Each structure stands twice: as C-alpha cells, then as structure tokens.
Amino acid sequence: MDETALYPPIEPSNFDLIVVGTGLPESILAAAASAAGKSVLHLDPNPSYGSHYASFPLHEFISYIQSQSSSEPSIPQPDTDSGFTRVPLTTRALYSSVEITSYSSKPLEQSRKFNIDLSGPRVLLCADAMINLILKSEVNQYMEFKSIDGSFFYDGEGNLENVPDSRSAIFKDRKLGFTEKTQLMEFFKLVQGHFEAAAAAYGGERKSISEEDLESPFVEFLSKMGLSSKLKSIILYAIAMADYDQENGDVCKSVLKTKDGIDRLALYHSSVGRFPNAPGAMIYPIYGQGELPQAFCRRAAVKGCIYVLRMPVNSLLMDKATGNYKGVRLASEQELYSHKLILASSFVFQLPPPHSSPDAQQNVYCDFGSKNTTEKLARSVCITKHSLKLDKANCLAFFPPRSLFPEQVTAIHVLQLSSNVAVCPSGMFLTYLSAICEDDVQGKKLLHAAINALFCIPVSGSSENDNSAKNQSETRDAKPALLWSVLYTQELTKFQDVLDNIISASMPDASPYYHDLLGATEKIFEELYSGEVFFPKTASSEEGAVEELEY
Secondary structure, rough: OOEEEEEHOOOEEEEEEEHHHHHHHHHHHHHHHHHHOOOOEEEEEOOOOOOOHOOHHHHHHHHHOOOOOOOOOOOOOOEOOOOEEEEOOOOOOOEEEEEEEEEEOHHHOOHHHOOOOOOEEEEEEEOOOHHHEEEEEEEEHHHOOOOEEEEEEEEEOOOEEEOOOHHHHHOOOOOOOOHHHHHHHHHHHHHHHHHHHHHOOOOOOOOOHHHHHOOOHHHHHHHHHHOOOHHHHHHHHOOOOOEEEOOOOOOOOOOEEHHHHHHHHHHHHHHHHOEOEOOOOEEEEEOOOOOOHHHHHHHHOOOOOOOEEEOOEEEEEEOOOOOOEEEEOOOOEEEEEEEEEEEEEOOEEEEEOOOOOOOOHHHHHHEEOOEEEEEEEEEEEEEEEOOOOOOOEEEEEEOOOOOOOOOOOEEEEEEEEEHHOOOOOOOOOOEEEEEOOHHHHHHHHHHHHHHHHOOOOOOOOOOOHHHHHHHHHHHHOOOEEEEEEEEEEEEEEEEEEOOOOOEOOOOOOOOOHHHHHHHHHHHHHHHHHHOOOOOOOOOOOOOHHEEEEEE
C-alpha cells in the first residue's frame, strides 16, 4: 500500500501559503510567512528535510544524486474534473554526468557517520546577512557552529599558500616580500578609509575612492594601485570571490566592479573576529549545511506552520474558467487550497491552452526555475584519510583562473572539513570542490585538474592505500591519498515568477556564501507579501544570541 494513503486528512484544507520542498529558500519563506501571521502548509515528497540543500549519509547521498540525474520526465497532460483543471506536477533531473570512484571500502563501511552537503562547498561569513537573519529569527538556538581554521590559494606551482586576509596574517606571511606586505597594508588602509569617509558626516580627512574608480573594473583599480599579480589574484579570487578570469575580457562573463569588490572586502574584514570563539572570517554548522533549512523549518513550526514529509503533490488545481491557481492535489488524493504557492525548482508541468484560445494546439510548458543555459556548476566530494594541511582541520582554498592550465577561465572553490564538525568519521576528511562551467566536459576537466593537484590518486581502484597513508603521515608535504570521490554537474537556476500566485525557488548557486541567495529569497517574500516585515524583531538581542554561535 502507498504509505501516503496512511496519512489522515490534513486540516484545515485552506491556507494562505502552500510550500512544496524544504530547501533553504523554501524553508526561509515558510518561516517568514509564519512569522508574519500567515497560515502555511509545508510539504515535501522526501522523507527528510533539505531537498537540494540537504546533508546526507554517504549511501543516501549516492542514492539521491543518482535518483535526481535520470532522463528528463515525460509531462502528463492536464485533465478537468469538478470545476478544476488538474495539471500534473512532476520533476526534472537537476544533476548530470555523475562519476563515482571508490579506492577503498572504508568510507562506505562507515556511511552513517558522514553528513555530506549537496550544496558544498559552502560556509557562512560571520558578518553577512545570513548570520544576521539567523540571529534575528532566533534559529541559532537550533544550531551550533565551528570556525574555519584558515584560507589558502593555489600558487600554480603545486603549493597551497595562506591568504593574508588581516593585518596579523600579512605580518606572519613568510611568502610575501616586504614590498608586497607594504602594498597590501596600504591597500587595506585605503579600503578602510573609504568606508570611514563614507560614514562620516563631512568625509573627514580620510582617503576615499573616487566615483570614477568605483565604476571601473576592480582588476583595473587593483592595477592602478600598483599591486603585484599575486596580490591581485588573492584579492580577486580568495577574498572578493570573483568567479571568472577578470583579466581576460574575452572569457569573463561577469566583470566585478570596484564598488562591488570593495563591498566584498569590507564584508570579509568585518567578519574577522566578530564572534569570540571564531577568530577567522568564516564558520560552518556542525552536522552540515542541511542543518540550516531544518532550523528554519523548526522556527516555522513554532509559529504554526504545518509540516508533512513523504507527501508528493500530484497536480496543481487551476480554475477551469480563468486558469488561475487555486490549490494542489496530494498523492493521498486530498485536495488543498491556498492563495499562494511556492515550489522547489525541480518541478515541471504543462498548462493547458488559454481558455480564450480554443483552437490552440500546444500546451504551455512550464519549467520551474528557469534553467541558466549558459552556465552550469561542476561539483565534487572527495574523502581522504589526511588533511590538505596537517595543522588545519577545516579550511577553505581557491584555484584562481589559469592556475591549473591556460584554458581555465573560472576559479575553483575548495572546502575541507573534519570530524570535529561531525560530517565524517574520525580519521577522515571531507573535501568539496566546485566551479562554474559551460558544460559537463569542461566542468569535469576543471575538477579533475584540481583533484590531481590536491590529492594522490591511487593506481589501483582496489587498493586500501595503507602503505600510502603511512608514508604520508611521515612526510609533511605529501598529498593526501584519495579514498573515494564523486563528480557531478548541477543545473544553475534562478527564482522565477511562473504564474501570478506561483513562484519557484532556486537551486544552490555557485557562491560559497549565502548573501546572494538570501537577497533573492527576501525579494520573493516582498513580492508575495508587500508591506509585511521580513522576520519582525523579537525581544532577544543579537548580543544575547552570540553565545549560541560559539563552539
């Protein structure tokens, strides 16, 4: 028997908002609507929270990726019944070109001890909008965090070097020459002075950056400041997080302006040391990024949101006369109604021809999420027995464009995590990689090059790597041996208002941070409920909540 038939009817049957999918954008919107006093029903066909933002044990991660990478679905035709046109709802594949390689049985033997993020690599900047929302909405009481130990960049010669992202880091960096240290210190002083001048009533005597320079490409401004190629690369790709090669206008699809680059630097520096037990700029949630959507779901439930997992939505209910959205029909065959609907980006359906055009031959195909046909996101997860840096358990790393091969036009983001954030067994390390690409072939080429630069790839797939691991423990600079890896390509989608009362959420974007995704989510809330406050402030102050973000 279908387990959905075992569910008792959901009551009430009318809601202000129905949300399908428990990804992070959907969960934030459900919590925000509940906080605004709306009646919300939150459904998910999966048995767990998170959707494409979830964290899974290893076996479940493999199953989910493979199940979400099948061929494109056939879209059933709408049918009419009891005054409604029932539009069948199905899902499309959002992952492709899945490549799994196992060099050891040990990771699979300890599958339940992993919490693998679908959306990795991803961290939280201590001063960004997502942290502010976590504190404001009080979901911090459901989560714990640990500090990221360090940030590194690949120098093109096989070395991971420290990112000198603060005054103390610049002084301690032995790879920077005296001239480079002076240049970097002066540049950071200029950035600080610019924001102090902007904040001051009369500008004061602090130096500030001209409007002309602010509108220019950031790479040109850095060159104007006399920074070396190495320093420009660090600022552009390891701190300001530019994706494309900023010095090659022929391949750069996203030019970073100086004003945006300066804003990113300011955000990064304001993140350093914000919380007592997080000396760096970044933190990571214990048990994985999947804790974020779960925390917002808990917050929504406290405010009255109703949750039902393992409940697919079979079809949308559209008014037969007007074509307007009215509700949904569940797999349990119950029909529910709402004023608004939010769907995860994987859903697709076909609308019938407009009522005013009876001779129309083609249905309207609605691909929720609006695929970005020019960009995809190559992702990889790697498991090793040793750290990339022996003295760093959790760290972020970057491969600037052209650091691996001349045709590399995008940066590659890397995040290594250890058992002290409860995402892998003790004695193992979990490393995520991602890069924007045009297609699966280019994406695989980028990630394979990065994996070969970071790890020792065993010759035989059946080797347990015991001798290799022993040798690595004795050699400080040896590459960690790869135990297991997966590579796959993810579609990049954006928020899209498909119909007047139906809005789709987006897939995880290419950023290792959350502020862009959160900004888009807040815009959706404003569109849904113009004039309503996005999470009204509570009595608890940020200072009172800071302790919850510590170890």
